Amino acid sequence: xxxxxxxxxxxxxxxxxxxxxxxxxxxxxxxxxxxxxxxxxxxxxxxxxxxxxxxxxxxxxxxxxxxxxxxxxxxxxxxxxxxxxxxxxxxxxxxxxxxxxxxxxxxxxxxxxxxxxxxxxxxxxxxxxxxxxxxxxxxxxxxxxxxxxxxxxxxxxxxxxxxxxxxxxxxxxxxxxxxxxxxxxxxxxxxxxxxxxxxxxxxx
Amino acid sequence: xxxxxxxxxxxxxxxxxxxxxxxxxxxxxxxxxxxxxxxxxxxxxxxxxxxxxxxxxxxxxxxxxxxxxxxxxxxxxxxxxxxxxxxxxxxxxxxxxxxxxxxxxxxxxxxxxxxxxxxxxxxxxxxxxxxxxxxxxxxxxxxxxxxxxxxxxxxxxxxxxxxxxxxxxxxxxxxxxxxxxxxxxxxxxxxxxxxxxxxxxxxxxxxxxxxxxxxxxxxxxxxxxxxxxxxxxxxxxxxxxxxxxxxxxxx
Ligand SMILES: [Zn+2]
Ligand SMILES: [Zn+2]
Numbered sequence: 001x002x003x004x005x006x007x008x009x010x011x012x013x014x015x016x017x018x019x020x021x022x023x024x025x026x027x028x029x030x031x032x033x034x035x036x037x038x039x040x041x042x043x044x045x046x047x048x049x050x051x052x053x054x055x056x057x058x059x060x061x062x063x064x065x066x067x068x069x070x071x072x073x074x075x076x077x078x079x080x081x082x083x084x085x086x087x088x089x090x091x092x093x094x095x096x097x098x099x100x101x102x103x104x105x106x107x108x109x110x111x112x113x114x115x116x117x118x119x120x121x122x123x124x125x126x127x128x129x130x131x132x133x134x135x136x137x138x139x140x141x142x143x144x145x146x147x148x149x150x151x152x153x154x155x156x157x158x159x160x161x162x163x164x165x166x167x168x169x170x171x172x173x174x175x176x177x178x179x180x181x182x183x184x185x186x187x188x189x190x191x192x193x194x195x196x197x198x199x200x201x202x203x204x
Numbered sequence: 205x206x207x208x209x210x211x212x213x214x215x216x217x218x219x220x221x222x223x224x225x226x227x228x229x230x231x232x233x234x235x236x237x238x239x240x241x242x243x244x245x246x247x248x249x250x251x252x253x254x255x256x257x258x259x260x261x262x263x264x265x266x267x268x269x270x271x272x273x274x275x276x277x278x279x280x281x282x283x284x285x286x287x288x289x290x291x292x293x294x295x296x297x298x299x300x301x302x303x304x305x306x307x308x309x310x311x312x313x314x315x316x317x318x319x320x321x322x323x324x325x326x327x328x329x330x331x332x333x334x335x336x337x338x339x340x341x342x343x344x345x346x347x348x349x350x351x352x353x354x355x356x357x358x359x360x361x362x363x364x365x366x367x368x369x370x371x372x373x374x375x376x377x378x379x380x381x382x383x384x385x386x387x388x389x390x391x392x393x394x395x396x397x398x399x400x401x402x403x404x405x406x407x408x409x410x411x412x413x414x415x416x417x418x419x420x421x422x423x424x425x426x427x428x429x430x431x432x433x434x435x436x437x438x439x440x441x442x443x444x445x446x447x448x449x450x451x452x453x454x455x
Contacts, residue, residue, distance in 0.1 A: 020222075112293070114300045115217070120293075148258035151290035 008034070060131070062107040062124045064089045072105060079103040081138040085128065085157065087111045087145060090182040095143065098189035103141075106131065111144055111153040125157060132164045139167040141196055146171075158199045169196040206267050208278060211235060214261035214324065216303035228256055228277065230264065231306045231323060236315040240266055240277040259286045259299060259327060284324075288331030298336040299327055302343055308439050309351055319350050325411030334415025342414040344431045345406035353438040354407065355430060356381030357400040363387055373397055377433045399426035406431075 004012065008030055015026035033041050057063070058070035065071065072078060072092075082103030086092055092105050108123045132140060142157055144150035158168045172195030213232035221227045225243045232238050242256055260282035267276040289296045302323060310319075326343050330336060348354060360367060361381035367373055374388025375381070375395045382400060383392060402423055409417060419427060 112296075114297055115304050147255065148290065148296070152293065152296040155291050156293050 057107075061105045062109055062127070063092055063105055064107075077102075080136060082141065083128075083132070083137050083139070084141045084143050085154075086143050087150065087153075088182075091143065094182045095189055095193075098186040098193075100190045101193055103139075108144070108153070111149045112156060113149050120156060123153075125160060128157065129160050129164070132161060132166055137166055139169060141193070142168065142170050142199070143193075155199075168199045170199055171196045206269065208265050209268055210263060210265050212262070212320070213238065213264050214259055214284075214327070215256050216258070216306055218256055218258065226256060227274065229307060231303075231310075231320065232264070232315070233317050233320040234315055235313065237306065237310050237312050238266075238275060239312070240275040242277040242280070256280060257282070257285060258303070259289065260284075261286070261324060261327070284328075286327050286331040288333055289327070292333075292336075294336035295330045295333065298330050298340045298343075301340060302326060305344075305347055305435070305439070309347065316350060319347075322346055322411060326414070329411045329414050332415070338417050338419065339411075339414040341419075341427065341431055342406050342409045342411070342417065344435055345403055345409075348431070348434055348438060349407055351438045353380055353434060355400070355403050355434050357404045360384035360387050367397055367400075370397055373400075375430065377437045380434070395426045395430060396423060399423045399430060402427045403430055 011030045011033065012023075012026040015021055015029050016023060021029070033044070054066050055064050056066075056068060058065040058068055058073055060069045060073045063070050063072065067074070079102050083106055084095065084101060084103055085106045085108060086095070087108050087110060089107055092107060095101050095105075106124065106128050108125065108128075110118050110123055112118060112120055112123070128140075131137070140157075140161060142154040144154045154170055161168055171189075171192035211232045211234040213230035215228050216231050217229035219227045221241065225241055228240055228242050230238045230240065256277075260280075262281050262283035264277060265279035267278055269275050286299070289299045306323065310316075323343075326339065330339055345355075358367070359365065359381075360383050361376065361379045362383055363386065365384045365386070367382055367384055372394040373385075373396075374383035374392030376383060376392065382395070382397075388394075398420070402419055406417070406427070
């Protein structure tokens with residue numbers, strides 16, 4: 001980025017890497033940071049550093065956490081016989097906000113999307129199967145998004161869980177087709193969990 | 205304001221653009237590949253009835269913008285969602301593969317109603333549970349035709365001489381066909397003559413017939429290889445991209 005000082009150019013180069021930030025916005029943000037107080041700018045720098053230093057994936061559920069196991073996995077009040085499988089951490093947050101689910105989670109870290117190079121092996125499906133095999137879990141709720149990739153992923157997991165003999169369910173179709181868990185309302189999430197339906201073994 | 209236009213299409217790609225909109229790629233009957241902004245498509249109540257799902261197919265109303273800018277999807281009511289694709293990884297992968305080939309192999313403004321109808325037929329066939337591996341080969345053979353690289357089968361591509369009725373013949377992907385004994389260099393890739401006949405049969409098959417075709421196990425790997433090599437050559441694709449779709453074994 002010629003014409004800028006080295007530090008300004010460096011910062012802009014990092015900012016354009018962020019989603020939704022183009023050259024123009026990067027310039028605007030960089031000049032903004034130049035103007036704010038050193039304290040405010042440093043607070044942002046610290047927040048980014050802490051985020052990277054303190055967050056890890058929970059080794060049990062693969063949710064983003066600051067401790068391992070995460071707060072949900074280590075909470076003794078949660079129902080350990082039921083597991084809710086979601087695509088990403090933002091879905092956990094949405095379901096927690098709805099406030100009716102009290103079991104544990106398993107975060108897949110994505111969904112099957114071969115066009116983006118995401119195959120079952122790139123997700124935490126084998127870890128899920130291992131988790132269920134250990135025993136103690138009676139029901140697995142497959143709360144992947146109700147769209148093509150989410151449905152394919154759910155059906156594939158149901159197939160993999162077949163031999164384990166647990167009850168495998170999918171939230172009711174109250175979630176509109178093609179929607180995303182993280183964007184639907186609390187009431188809809190609660191209703192969908194309430195009316196979840198069993199995926200019969202061998203239907204995958 | 206630009207006039208509203210109507211066509212039929214199905215979604216082959218979608219990228220979340222903002223909290224409320226998506227950029228979608230449709231394969232359409234009258235315009236071929238089309239990229240559009242679907243505003244409000246991630247909200248529940250919008251003219252496009254929620255987020256647009258992959259392969260959702262139906263009538264679309266759009267505002268055509270000047271070339272180089274994205275069209276706007278004003279209305280979309282999917283009539284077919286190909287639900288059967290959701291139940292098996294093989295069926296879904298084959299549909300994803302069709303989407304990838306359309307995205308890579310065609311461009312905006314390159315319309316073919318016949319190709320569109322064929323694709324919709326193929327998605328129906330796959331959704332109905334027809335064998336994914338053979339269905340995929342039928343699509344590939346047909347799509348190579350669409351790309352103008354029909355694998356020539358009857359005669360030598362060098363001298364137009366007749367091929368032997370049986371045994372192995374040389375095959376040159378870059379030339380799009382087989383070579384007779386005289387023309388084939390010693391190090392030529394060789395395939396059974398019978399495999400060439402199968403490729404021709406696949407090319408002529410209708411989507412509905414795709415599930416009923418059976419290929420002799422001896423010829424199958426050669427047919428698979430001819431199609432993969434021709435497709436890779438036609439689309440200038442690394443074999444990697446084609447390979448990972450074949451990682452899900454359908455046999
Ligand atoms: Zn955890
Ligand atoms: Zn010849």
